[in-house]
Amino acid sequence: MIQGDVDTDLKNYPSDAFDYVVLSQTLQATNNPKFVVSEMVRIGRRAIVSFPNFGFWRVRLHLLLQGRMPVTETLDYAWYETPNIHLCTLKDFVATCGEVGVTIEKGIALARTGRTGNISPTGLFANLLAEQGVYLLKRDGN
Numbered sequence: 001m002i003q004g005d006v007d008t009d010l011k012n013y014p015s016d017a018f019d020y021v022v023l024s025q026t027l028q029a030t031n032n033p034k035f036v037v038s039e040m041v042r043i044g045r046r047a048i049v050s051f052p053n054f055g056f057w058r059v060r061l062h063l064l065l066q067g068r069m070p071v072t073e074t075l076d077y078a079w080y081e082t083p084n085i086h087l088c089t090l091k092d093f094v095a096t097c098g099e100v101g102v103t104i105e106k107g108i109a110l111a112r113t114g115r116t117g118n119i120s121p122t123g124l125f126a127n128l129l130a131e132q133g134v135y136l137l138k139r140d141g142n
Helices: 033-043 057-066 090-099 124-129
Strands: 018-024 044-052 102-110 116-118 132-139
Touching: 018 033, 033 044, 033 090, 033 102, 033 132, 044 102, 057 124, 090 102, 090 124, 090 132, 102 124
Parallel strands: 018 044
Antiparallel strands: 044 132, 102 116, 102 132
16 A cells, blocks of 8 residues: 555556555545546556545535535535535536546445445436445546
């Protein structure tokens, strides 16, 4: 296992250096998420990415009713303290993977109750009901 700064260190690794590259609950805190995702599948044969879903219905409802950024169990910072600089939904992530030539092999929607379900790339309900997404990725053509 190697730990480093995902924003700067990935470019230093050769292609296919690892079997798996894991980025857990950090994608939204990176400076350049598109670069990070594409570099992850370059240096690893597979990549696992998890992140909070800002399209979750409770987040949307809180914004609608309160007009303020929510603080939840998963998103537990006030807006001015959060390390999250690139907020995204499950659909945003799926679209970004397509833009950078990354294949999603599997997606799991995680609810607060621990229930899971397969994520359909166009599934509205997964985007609304999942607090977090976990994806298994690979380079297109691999």
